[in-house]
Amino acid sequence: MSNTIASLNRKLNNAADLKAVVRTMKAMAASNINQYEQAVSASDNYFRTVQLGLAACFHQREFISVSAQPQHKGSGVIAAVVFGSDQGLVGQFNDVIAEFAINTLEALPGRKIIWPVGERIQSRVTGSDVEEGSRFLLPNSTGAITPLIGRILVEIETQREKGNISQVYLFYNCPKTNANYTPMYQRLLPLDASWQESLAAIPWPTHSLPEILNHTEEMLSALVREYLFVSLFRACTESLASENASRLTAMQRAEKNIEELLQSLNQSYHRLRQSSIDEELFDVVSGFEALGGVSHGKPF
Structure with missing residues (x-):
């Protein structure tokens, strides 16, 4: 007894x-959610501003044919940046985005390479039919997100210059209400005519239509760089916010x-x-x- x-x-x-x-x-997790949700809100606002800047350029039809990004001869290979987590105790967070990314990529033609962001997501994509490429570690604070985005952009540009990839997709979990999240994806590159036309179709928020007078190419190039940066930044912050929401729910x-x-x-x-x-x-x-x-x- x-x-x-x-x-x-x-x-x-x-x-x-x-x-x-x-x-x-x-x-x-509760503390981290607050800082990442603030980063998501800020990145959404900035992304909208960059979109409007690009729309201002493309509203002038003569600039639609302007190449916004140097074109490289690609091999038709698709690179997928998949944001997961470095730590556990997040429920089905990594499984959901890994399955979503693999199923989406398998429906696309051509060869695919996954660049996992986070140690936990790496094990989920290993062993699938999709190849694994460069690996990245997740930041542990909002201040460390920018250096990560810089490394990803350098890797993208390096591989594009070598002709190893021609398209880039982003896969990440997007936070929803009630501590839920849903998997999302965005085609980051190439910045082709359909991308330009979609931005040109954005209605201007005021009755005063914008007009670009001087240094159009410099303006367009700067806006494209910001577009690529903020797209990756927003995907990373939304993934981190979703991760901590999932961890909070699991805890x-x-x-x-x-x-x-x-x-x-x-x-x-x-x-x-x-x-x-x-x-x-x-x-x-x-x-x-x-x-x-x-x-x-x-x-x-």
């Missing part, structure tokens, strides 16, 4: 320690399960402890009655 009680006591201590870890992870679920386990263990512990006490009292009473019976049986 004592061994069973000791075992339950150890389980209670382990569950309490695990609950403390879960509460810490939950607090960290809330784990905390609830641990509390139920603790309640069950406590009930079992107290029940066994009470049974042990009852048995000890029964032994005492039985011994007392036995001694009392012997005493009454002796003549004085």
